[in-house]
Amino acid sequence: MESAQIVALVPRLRRYARALTGDSHRADDLVQDTLERALAKFYLWRHGSDLRAWLFTIMHNVFVNQLKARRELALDEALEQGLPSAPQSDPLELRDLDAALRRLPPEQREVLLLVGLEQLSYAEVSKALSIPVGTVMSRLSRGRERLRLVMSGTATATNLKVVK
Amino acid sequence: MSNFTEADLHAYADGQLDDARRVQVEAYLAHDAAAAESVRVWREQNEALRALYNPLLNAPVPQRLLAARPSRGRWPYYALAAGAMAMSFGLGWMAQSYRADRFVEAAALPRRAAVAYAVYAPEVRHPVEVGADQQDHLVKWLSKRLGNELKVPLLTQQGFDLVGGRLLPGGKGPVAQFMYQDAKGQRITLYVSVRDAELRETAFRFSQEDKVAVFYWIDGKLGYALSGEMDRASLLAVATVVYRQLNP
Numbered sequence: 001m002e003s004a005q006i007v008a009l010v011p012r013l014r015r016y017a018r019a020l021t022g023d024s025h026r027a028d029d030l031v032q033d034t035l036e037r038a039l040a041k042f043y044l045w046r047h048g049s050d051l052r053a054w055l056f057t058i059m060h061n062v063f064v065n066q067l068k069a070r071r072e073l074a075l076d077e078a079l080e081q082g083l084p085s086a087p088q089s090d091p092l093e094l095r096d097l098d099a100a101l102r103r104l105p106p107e108q109r110e111v112l113l114l115v116g117l118e119q120l121s122y123a124e125v126s127k128a129l130s131i132p133v134g135t136v137m138s139r140l141s142r143g144r145e146r147l148r149l150v151m152s153g154t155a156t157a158t159n160l161k162v163v164k
Numbered sequence: 165m166s167n168f169t170e171a172d173l174h175a176y177a178d179g180q181l182d183d184a185r186r187v188q189v190e191a192y193l194a195h196d197a198a199a200a201e202s203v204r205v206w207r208e209q210n211e212a213l214r215a216l217y218n219p220l221l222n223a224p225v226p227q228r229l230l231a232a233r234p235s236r237g238r239w240p241y242y243a244l245a246a247g248a249m250a251m252s253f254g255l256g257w258m259a260q261s262y263r264a265d266r267f268v269e270a271a272a273l274p275r276r277a278a279v280a281y282a283v284y285a286p287e288v289r290h291p292v293e294v295g296a297d298q299q300d301h302l303v304k305w306l307s308k309r310l311g312n313e314l315k316v317p318l319l320t321q322q323g324f325d326l327v328g329g330r331l332l333p334g335g336k337g338p339v340a341q342f343m344y345q346d347a348k349g350q351r352i353t354l355y356v357s358v359r360d361a362e363l364r365e366t367a368f369r370f371s372q373e374d375k376v377a378v379f380y381w382i383d384g385k386l387g388y389a390l391s392g393e394m395d396r397a398s399l400l401a402v403a404t405v406v407y408r409q410l411n412p
Contacts (some may be wrong), residue, residue, distance in 0.1 A: 010229055015220040019213065025283055029333075032232050032279070040234035069333045097216050115178055116210040117217055122180060137171045144174075144206050 006038055009052055012118070013059065019113050020063065022102045030066065034059040053120065056128040060110065067106060100150040108143030111136055168192055173199055177206040227374065228279060272335055274380045277355035277389030278373030280332055280341050285351040285393075292328030292343055302329050306340040310358050312385060317354065317409040319344055322402050324352060334358075352392035352399070354406060359387050368403060370396060379403035383411065 013034060017027035038058050101109055114125045115136075122140075126133045168189060175181045176189040193200040284291055294302040299316065307314045309331055316326060324344035332339045334357045342354040359382065371378045373391075377399050380389035388410070390403045 007230060010225050011221045011223070014223070014225065014229075015217045018220055019217045028226060028229060029279075032229055035229060035232035036234060039232065042234075066333060069337070097212055112209075113213065117213045119178075122175070122178075137174065140174055141170055144209060147209055148205055 005051055006035065006042070006055070009055060010035070012052065013055060016056070016113060016118055017059065019098075019101065019117055020106075020109060022098055026066075030059065030063060033062045033066075037062065050124070053124045053128055056114065056118070056120070057130075060129055063106075063110075097151070100147055103150050104143055104146050108139045108146065111139040112143040112147065115140055173203055174206065177203045178210070228282070231374075233275075273355075273357065273382075273387045274369070274371035274378040274389050274391075275373055276334060276339070276357075277353070277380065277391050278371075278376040278378050280339075280355055281351075281353045281376050281378075281391035282374075284330070284341065284343065285353060291351070293330035295328040296326040298328075299326065306331060306356075309338045310340055310356065310386075312358055314340060314356060315410055316342055317406045319402060319405065322405055323347065324402070327351070350392070350394065352390060352394070352402065355389040355391065357387045357389075359385055368400070368407070370400075372396075381407065 010031065013031045014027060017030040017034075018024060021027045021030060034055060038055055101112075104112065110129060111125060114120045114128065115122070120128065122133050122136050125136045129136070131139075172181070172185070172189055173193075176186060176193075181189060193203060294305065296302075303314055303316055306329060316329075319325075323346040325346075327343040327345050329340060329342040332341055337358060339358075340356045342356070343351055344353070345351045368379055368381050371380065375393050376391050377394060377396055378389050378391045379399055380387065382388075388406070390399065390406055392399050392402075
């Protein structure tokens with residue numbers, strides 16, 4: 001019963017995870033970890049409340065943990081020489097916006113996607129990410145401006161690095 | 165922009181204003197071309213995102229996601245629940261749940277190993293990060309990352325040559341995956357994870373994860389899982405050799 005409700009939302013979780021991570025494998029790993037955790041603590045979900053928002057909260061926590069792990073890994077890889085980069089297997093048309101999204105700081109990307117792609121209300125985003133609505137708005141504003149700059153080619157890799 | 169903040173404009177672009185406020189913003193935008201342009205760009209971004217990623221809603225969902233099982237992690241809610249229950253049932257319960265956690269954690273090993281196998285074994289161009297031609301570097305690198313000295317079993321007598329290895333994120337930190345291949349292109353992987361548990365050992369255990377057969381065991385601080393798409397007996401033969409080489 002309970003898992004049927006969650007399973008019905010898997011395509012939406014995959015869509016968001018794919019946009020967030022920029023990589024199909026990583027996205028499905030993120031979804032899988034999210035599902036496993038959601039099933040393990042499903043009894044904590046209050047019936048009648050928005051299951052999707054709850055799942056986004058869990059996914060956010062998993063994502064943040066994975067980022068921490070990857071940051072460590074990226075640092076180490078930078079020290080190692082000659083390691084091949086991750087395979088790029090997505091069709092061409094995905095790459096522009098997709099690549100632009102990846103040049104946003106993760107916290108701005110999350111807000112931008114939850115609002116623009118998932119169409120969550122600002123209050124729901126605030127809850128899912130455990131941040132005040134004011135922070136949601138400022139991240140949204142900065143994320144949208146950065147995305148605009150990156151897409152129009154005005155933002156160079158160098159000044160992006162300085163900002164983050 | 166006296167009556168309006170930028171937040172109002174975002175809310176307008178996202179359709180999150182009530183009717184009265186929406187009408188006010190609309191009237192305002194008629195006189196502020198720059199603000200109207202921003203709103204147009206934001207809406208365009210929203211539409212582009214949906215156009216780009218919406219096809220994923222109809223994409224087939226991988227079996228492993230539909231088969232996801234509950235995990236038990238180190239989550240704050242869990243800690244709260246465990247704490248509350250421990251208070252009701254006393255310390256005996258807590259000790260039991262601790263053991264149960266360990267058991268569940270051990271059960272996660274074959275599953276993660278099988279998923280890692282399923283993801284990388286079919287990979288044609290990038291099955292490994294570091295190839296067998298740099299074996300010394302590979303072992304040093306992964307040993308450093310896992311904080312334990314790793315050994316790579318030699319399986320040529322069993323018909324398997326080392327392809328190489330890669331570092332993966334595991335449930336609690338870095339995990340190493342070594343890949344082997346036989347003359348027919350059949351691949352097996354040895355998945356090695358570090359455990360924060362007390363030192364202990366387990367016997368060989370077997371798990372069939374969809375098409376992937378996994379033999380796994382725990383040896384002190386390291387958990388090992390040998391995975392392959394082959395029958396149990398053949399895999400056991402290789403697993404036995406791996407175990408013997410790791411514990412001479």
